[in-house]
Amino acid sequence: MSDTFRISISLALGLSWCLWVAWLWWKKRPLIAVNGGQRIVVYASQTGNAQTNAALHQTKLANAIVLPLNKLKTQHLTLADEIHFHLSTYGDGEAPDNGRGFLKLLNQVSQDIIEKIQFSVTAYGDSRYPKFCAFGKEVHQSLLKKGATSLADIRLVDANNAQSTENDPSTFTDVVITEITHLNPKSQSPGLYRLTLKAEQLTWQAGDLLDILPPEGQGYSIARTYSIASASSHLLDESLVTLLVRLHITANGEFGLSSGFLTQQCQVGTSIKVKVRPNPSCQLTTEKHPLLLIGAGSGLAGLLGHIEQRALLNNCGPIWLVYGEREPGHDEHLSTQLNKWVQSQVIQHFDKAFSRQETQAKYVQQVLLANASMVKSFIGEQGDIYVCGSLSGMGEAVNTTLEQILGSTALNTLIQQGRYHRDLY
Structure with a gap:
């Protein structure tokens, strides 16, 4: 083996090692505001309203970036000059899926970092619900309690207001x-x-x-x-x-x-x-991965769009549809079309659950629990879960059941990865 060849091999190995180290750094790089003194606009949004308004706010600020709340890290809190929160409230006073972990993060951040934060909160909600803007109010109060400086009074935006833009x-x-x-x-x-x-x-x-x-x-x-x-x-x-x-x-x-x-x-x-x-949290980034669709009643609507989507495309991932209604025979909506999709293998698995049948009542969460091992294998490392229907009852029960089957850590990982989609009302 010549010296020239040995040198070439050494250079190639050295270059490969450098590229490998660079790739690891890039993969694990801290998600920080690029420059100290930067403004950050963050949003927690379930249906896209807070996200849309956050993007509009960003355009009015110099040197600003926009992030979903679940991407806001300690490094952002350390470096940002100002943080402007656009926060929706979901369900019975809950945080939207992409904001669930923020208050836990806030409790882990040191006092000296929080005391340097200057912030504003715009909270979105619906005054027909008793816990109007509850999540936005909770974030605002938590930041104040920990010593952060509010740039303005909290702004409450009521969807149940005819004067709303x-x-x-x-x-x-x-x-x-x-x-x-x-x-x-x-x-x-x-x-x-x-x-x-x-x-x-x-x-x-x-x-x-x-x-x-x-x-x-x-x-x-x-x-x-x-x-x-x-x-x-x-x-x-x-x-x-x-x-x-x-x-x-x-x-x-x-x-x-x-x-x-x-x-x-x-x-x-x-x-x-x-x-x-637009409802980004319920849009899929790919049609190639398995898709578990869960819904009840009029929640079939949000599921139909994704089924039809895959029916019109080629080489899509499998669909498993779990759908609940009240009476068999009288509440089997659009059965002709759904059965055609089953026969054409657009839908690979179709389970129905009826709460008012002659035999024992069945609900979608019971179907999931009875097929727990199949749920885990179907979702695997790439699958998406999409739930549509009433939050009270079905939506809450399904979430509890998925936590039981997958574990809360795995379910939170799905949320962080944008693979758990909920269109609940």
Whole structure:
């Protein structure tokens, strides 16, 4: 072996080692604000509203970056000149999924670091719920208690306010209803309706939401939000938005304002005002990985968009659908289409759970628990979980069951990786 060859081998090995060290550093590099004195805008958002407003805030600040709250680390708190929080409250006063761990992080940060923080909090919520803006208020109070300096009073943004910019009619688009179908006319359950809207002016992704603004004649002008039950608009030959709307009936027998308007007053040909609400936490980054879909009732809507998405694409990962309703026979919505997707292997596994059947009642969380080992193997290292439906009852029970099956650490890892998606209301 010549000296030249030996030298070449040594150089190659040395270069490989350097590249390996550089790769390890890059993979494990600290997620810090690039420069000391930088402003950071962070958001905790379940449906994308706080994220959108955080991005708008960033554009108004010099030398600012924007981050989801679960990416905010101790290094950011140490180096940032200002931190501006945009925080939604989810469910019964909870943090959104991408903000769950922040208060725990805050308790681990030394007092001298927190005392140097200058911050503001904009909290988003809905005053119809008793714990209005609870998460934003909790973060604000925790920072103050630990010695951080507030740059301004906490700002509360109420989605249930007709004067909110979110309800400005000029930001909505007129679309036409092309179909209204009562899906469970013989059921004792409240009516579930499929609405199809001709919406050539709109673009959306599977997982996004649609805000609908009823006319002021309905007694209010506050938008109501529905899960889009269609694949991404760029995949469709026709720009048709599909919704599933449950008719809400109040204790005194009156129809819900929005659901009553859409299902009892609107007709084919009626024009309504709508606006797409991007919902990044429920958009998938790839269609190649396994997808466990879990839902009940009108929550089928959020699942349908992702099923149709994979039906229109090639070489997609497997789908396991676990869906719950009340009565077998009368509440098996869209069974013809779902069965076609099963036969074509778009859906590889389909489990139904009915809470009002002659034999023992069954719920989606019981299906998961009975198939715990399959859940673990199906999700594996790459799979996504997507849950859609009512937070109270189904959503909470499913979350508890998944923690039981996977463990809280593994479930939190899925959240951190953006693989656990929840469209709950």
